[in-house]
Amino acid sequence: MQSYYEANARERLDGLLDPGTFREILPPVARTLSPHLQALDLPAAFDDGIVIGTAKLEGLAVLVAAQEGGFMGGAVGEVQGAKITGLLERARNAEVAGIVLLLETGGVRLQEANAGLIAVSEVIRAICATRVAGIPVIAAIGGQYGCFGGMGIAAACCTGIVMSEEGRLGLSGPEVIETAHGVEEFDSRDRALVWRTVGGKHRFLLGDCDVLVDDRIDAFRRAIAQALREGDRLDLDAVEREHALLQRRVDRFGGYDDGADIWRDLGFPDPENVPLLATDALVAISQRLRAA
Amino acid sequence: MEHLEYRFDGGRPATAGSAARIVGVVASGNLEVLIEPVPGDPACSIAIDTAAKGFGEIWQAVMADFFARHRLAGIRVSINDAGATPAIVALRLDQAIEEFTRKR
Amino acid sequence: MNAPMALPRVWNQRAQGRVRRLERVSARLGPRLAGKVVEADAVVALLEELIEPGDRVCIEGNNQKQADFLARALTSVDVARVHDLHIVQSVLALPEHLDVFERGIASRLDFSFSGPQSGRLAKLAGSGRLSIGAIHTYLELFGRYFIDLTPDVALVAAQAADRHGNLYTGPNTEDTPVIAEATAFKSGLVVAQVNELVDELPRIDIPSDWVGFVVRSPAPHYIEPLFTRDPAKISEIQVLMAMMAIKGIYAPYGVERLNHGIGFDTAAIELLLPTYAESLGLRGKICRHWALNPHPTLIPAIEAGFVESIHSFGSELGMEEYMRARPDVFFTGPDGSMRSNRAFCQTAGHYACDMFIGSTLQIDLCGNSSTATLGRIAGFGGAPNMGSDARGRRHATPAWLAAGREAHRGDRAPPRGRKLVVQMVETFREHMAPAFVERLDAWELAESANMALPPIMIYGSDVTHILTEEGIANLLLCRDDEEIEQAIRGIAGYTAVGLARDRRVVENLRDRGVIRRAEDLGIDKRDATRDLLAARSIKDLVRASGGLYQPPKRFRSW
Numbered sequence: 025m026q027s028y029y030e031a032n033a034r035e036r037l038d039g040l041l042d043p044g045t046f047r048e049i050l051p052p053v054a055r056t057l058s059p060h061l062q063a064l065d066l067p068a069a070f071d072d073g074i075v076i077g078t079a080k081l082e083g084l085a086v087l088v089a090a091q092e093g094g095f096m097g098g099a100v101g102e103v104q105g106a107k108i109t110g111l112l113e114r115a116r117n118a119e120v121a122g123i124v125l126l127l128e129t130g131g132v133r134l135q136e137a138n139a140g141l142i143a144v145s146e147v148i149r150a151i152c153a154t155r156v157a158g159i160p161v162i163a164a165i166g167g168q169y170g171c172f173g174g175m176g177i178a179a180a181c182c183t184g185i186v187m188s189e190e191g192r193l194g195l196s197g198p199e200v201i202e203t204a205h206g207v208e209e210f211d212s213r214d215r216a217l218v219w220r221t222v223g224g225k226h227r228f229l230l231g232d233c234d235v236l237v238d239d240r241i242d243a244f245r246r247a248i249a250q251a252l253r254e255g256d257r258l259d260l261d262a263v264e265r266e267h268a269l270l271q272r273r274v275d276r277f278g279g280y281d282d283g284a285d286i287w288r289d290l291g292f293p294d295p296e297n298v299p300l301l302a303t304d305a306l307v308a309i310s311q312r313l314r315a316a
Numbered sequence: 317m318e319h320l321e322y323r324f325d326g327g328r329p330a331t332a333g334s335a336a337r338i339v340g341v342v343a344s345g346n347l348e349v350l351i352e353p354v355p356g357d358p359a360c361s362i363a364i365d366t367a368a369k370g371f372g373e374i375w376q377a378v379m380a381d382f383f384a385r386h387r388l389a390g391i392r393v394s395i396n397d398a399g400a401t402p403a404i405v406a407l408r409l410d411q412a413i414e415e416f417t418r419k420r
Numbered sequence: 421m422n423a424p425m426a427l428p429r430v431w432n433q434r435a436q437g438r439v440r441r442l443e444r445v446s447a448r449l450g451p452r453l454a455g456k457v458v459e460a461d462a463v464v465a466l467l468e469e470l471i472e473p474g475d476r477v478c479i480e481g482n483n484q485k486q487a488d489f490l491a492r493a494l495t496s497v498d499v500a501r502v503h504d505l506h507i508v509q510s511v512l513a514l515p516e517h518l519d520v521f522e523r524g525i526a527s528r529l530d531f532s533f534s535g536p537q538s539g540r541l542a543k544l545a546g547s548g549r550l551s552i553g554a555i556h557t558y559l560e561l562f563g564r565y566f567i568d569l570t571p572d573v574a575l576v577a578a579q580a581a582d583r584h585g586n587l588y589t590g591p592n593t594e595d596t597p598v599i600a601e602a603t604a605f606k607s608g609l610v611v612a613q614v615n616e617l618v619d620e621l622p623r624i625d626i627p628s629d630w631v632g633f634v635v636r637s638p639a640p641h642y643i644e645p646l647f648t649r650d651p652a653k654i655s656e657i658q659v660l661m662a663m664m665a666i667k668g669i670y671a672p673y674g675v676e677r678l679n680h681g682i683g684f685d686t687a688a689i690e691l692l693l694p695t696y697a698e699s700l701g702l703r704g705k706i707c708r709h710w711a712l713n714p715h716p717t718l719i720p721a722i723e724a725g726f727v728e729s730i731h732s733f734g735s736e737l738g739m740e741e742y743m744r745a746r747p748d749v750f751f752t753g754p755d756g757s758m759r760s761n762r763a764f765c766q767t768a769g770h771y772a773c774d775m776f777i778g779s780t781l782q783i784d785l786c787g788n789s790s791t792a793t794l795g796r797i798a799g800f801g802g803a804p805n806m807g808s809d810a811r812g813r814r815h816a817t818p819a820w821l822a823a824g825r826e827a828h829r830g831d832r833a834p835p836r837g838r839k840l841v842v843q844m845v846e847t848f849r850e851h852m853a854p855a856f857v858e859r860l861d862a863w864e865l866a867e868s869a870n871m872a873l874p875p876i877m878i879y880g881s882d883v884t885h886i887l888t889e890e891g892i893a894n895l896l897l898c899r900d901d902e903e904i905e906q907a908i909r910g911i912a913g914y915t916a917v918g919l920a921r922d923r924r925v926v927e928n929l930r931d932r933g934v935i936r937r938a939e940d941l942g943i944d945k946r947d948a949t950r951d952l953l954a955a956r957s958i959k960d961l962v963r964a965s966g967g968l969y970q971p972p973k974r975f976r977s978w
Contacts, residue, residue, distance in 0.1 A: 069342040094341035
């Protein structure tokens with residue numbers, strides 16, 4: 025199984041991690057099913073849709089979490105959130121090179137209501153606390169469900185993000201935007217538009233994602249390992265730099281309607297061609313053109 | 317959700333030291349199958365939680381055929397099903413046994 | 421003795437009628453008609469003068485291409501002047517095709533397929549707004565165009581016309597030649613809507629002699645991409661069934677000439693040719709010549725050298741540039757673009773192919789299959805043309821003879837060949853609806869819709885093999901109806917039909933090779949994963965085509 029997009033959570037871990045090094049924490053036999061789903065008479069999963077554990081990646085000791093997008097669209101509920109938060113907390117007491125989060129999620133699991141909201145906000149807080157302790161948290165996004173909602177914020181709080189062009193990163197999902205503001209504002213069925221707005225290539229060019237890779241598990245592996253080796257430093261200066269960068273970005277691009285306008289502004293002579301470029305070609309051209 | 321349970325006798329015990337394995341995803345039309353060793357238990361026990369209600373006769377037939385294919389005792393098979401067809405159920409069961417019995 | 425003088429019979433009434441119609445049109449349109457070219461805003465007036473009450477009118481009405489501007493215009497004619505039309509049309513695809521009945525412009529219908537309009541058609545037929553003459557297959561309807569259902573007026577669609585009225589229909593030629601020829605040579609009138617008027621056409625598909633009027637429509641005519649299947653949606657079960665089809669049927673019979681019915685099941689077979697079939701050493705031995713629309717999922721097999729030629733019923737949006745770059749494979753004009761032809765492709769599918777394989781919704785214990793559902797009158801399309809033994813066939817090929825030998829063992833009749841007709845289904849469809857039933861819904865539909873016969877798509881007596889995830893039943897090797905029933909039950913899985921099998925009989929059938937399961941074919945189910953597909957996404961297909969395939973927007977994320 026080479027494709028990251030096609031693989032399920034366990035298959036991704038299998039391909040990403042050094043063989044034989046993965047030790048699952050709270051495996052399915054622990055039966056940490058969501059009590060909320062059971063109360064609502066909905067199917068639950070033994071691991072509540074997330075696989076967590078310790079492993080090695082290119083020899084680096086890591087703690088890893090992989091969301092199963094197929095289960096409830098990867099939406100985060102109380103148990104899943106607790107597993108991620110617990111993992112992040114464990115990192116501060118362990119000798120690890122970093123945390124790897126394979127994100128594939130629509131955000132908060134609405135069925136769990138407030139418990140889901142709290143779970144996601146605790147994840148965000150834990151990511152920041154872990155980073156402040158000097159431990160990098162690397163997010164990977166490349167699955168069919170993208171990374172949206174509160175978990176989109178969580179991803180943006182990570183040390184770095186690795187994406188493939190198939191991946192999507194955003195806050196409100198395309199359908200939600202269309203429902204709230206009308207199809208004239210955003211046609212969620214215009215897939216090309218969706219990917220120009222939240223897709224991997226656009227996020228990379230905008231600077232939201234640090235590395236763009238092909239849809240291959242081995243490409244994700246290399247990029248994540250590289251990102252881990254770069255370490256992390258989250259302090260007040262870093263936050264203020266980030267804020268300044270975001271302000272410059274809004275100033276420069278805030279008036280545009282479409283991703284293609286931003287690419288043109290960045291200096292791409294044929295913005296319509298950007299979606300057609302192969303990953304390595306895009307990365308090469310963008311060395312001098314990217315926003316960040 | 318419907319909860320179903322089955323027990324089959326007459327199998328041969330699973331190899332000692334086999335670790336629990338899981339395959340599949342609880343997505344629409346799919347299911348997850350967890351197989352755990354239960355050393356000393358002479359039966360193969362199966363527990364199913366399924367979103368598709370009223371298909372007990374079919375589950376019975378699928379499980380009976382599954383047991384007849386592998387005849388393993390000392391295992392507990394646990395299933396969370398989100399409306400998979402019998403073809404997918406049988407496929408995942410075979411995949412789970414394959415994972416469970418594979419030498420590592 | 422003098423017999424009373426009989427009035428002399430007039431032998432050219434139709435030609436005279438044609439002259440009258442043309443005169444009326446000319447008088448009404450005046451300067452809005454220049455030669456054969458009609459201005460777009462004069463189209464309703466044109467139809468009002470051209471068409472007479474009770475006329476037989478053919479609207480194109482194809483599977484993919486629609487003369488939508490003309491269809492819309494027809495719904496706007498004055499019903500006092502144009503009414504009680506008899507519509508002869510292959511496909512009812514647009515709402516306008518039924519609006520003409522709601523408004524009393526038309527009252528009688530002969531057609532072949534109504535997929536998107538099948539529910540509304542059932543309602544209109546039920547309420548008496550429309551009476552159905554008969555439901556045909558494509559080829560039968562085309563045949564009737566030359567017997568007793570010849571159109572008086574035909575409303576067709578073409579890509580381009582020149583000032584003389586020559587038409588270029590390009591890749592989506594589809595039904596146009598057969599409609600235009602029948603109409604033109606019985607003094608009927610062909611009106612063509614075109615996307616553009618040019619000085620010189622790339623090639624002439626319909627000669628101007630056959631065309632009465634040409635109008636440039638305000639927007640290009642509608643074409644539906646019906647034959648694009650996203651490989652991302654193919655399941656592991658479909659991969660397993662595709663492996664069984666290739667190893668259990670294509671290989672042993674040596675199927676070189678074939679048609680695939682549309683569906684994900686057959687798309688899986690197409691995508692397994694460069695991988696699984698290649699690994700079995702089958703390149704050059706199977707799947708060489710096709711009667712098939714240009715399926716994007718066939719691109720990898722073409723690139724891998726499996727496919728030598730394809731003739732098509734119609735085209736497929738996005739495949740134009742790819743076909744232009746592969747003129748050895750597709751039927752290509754001297755201008756470089758493909759030409760399809762539904763009538764000839766259906767003929768090829770019926771007589772010139774050794775095998776048809778397709779999916780269905782329901783199969784009964786005799787192997788009869790139907791896609792009929794209650795509350796919908798969908799018709800047949802072309803499947804029965806392909807999915808039937810061609811008893812008129814005489815030319816021999818190895819596959820046809822091999823199937824014939826199996827079919828006629830122990831027969832006292834003279835030996836003959838047999839077309840392979842394979843029905844491929846998963847035992848359960850969505851929502852656990854069983855594909856195998858004791859009694860087809862077609863019977864109930866026939867009763868409720870007052871049909872002469874239950875609409876059976878493929879008759880069990882024509883079916884040679886049924887393939888499910890549980891195995892292949894070879895009906896040719898069954899000795900009697902009882903064995904056919906048990907062979908079907910033996911692959912009907914856990915449906916009620918399958919659970920009621922006689923296990924001993926099924927075991928015996930398996931011993932004799934009448935039923936073969938994956939293991940019997942030497943197929944390891946663990947190999948049946950999506951990794952075996954030569955392309956797993958639309959993007960993979962684009963890459964396989966070297967960037968030549970341009971999928972329509974709805975299939976792209978770029």
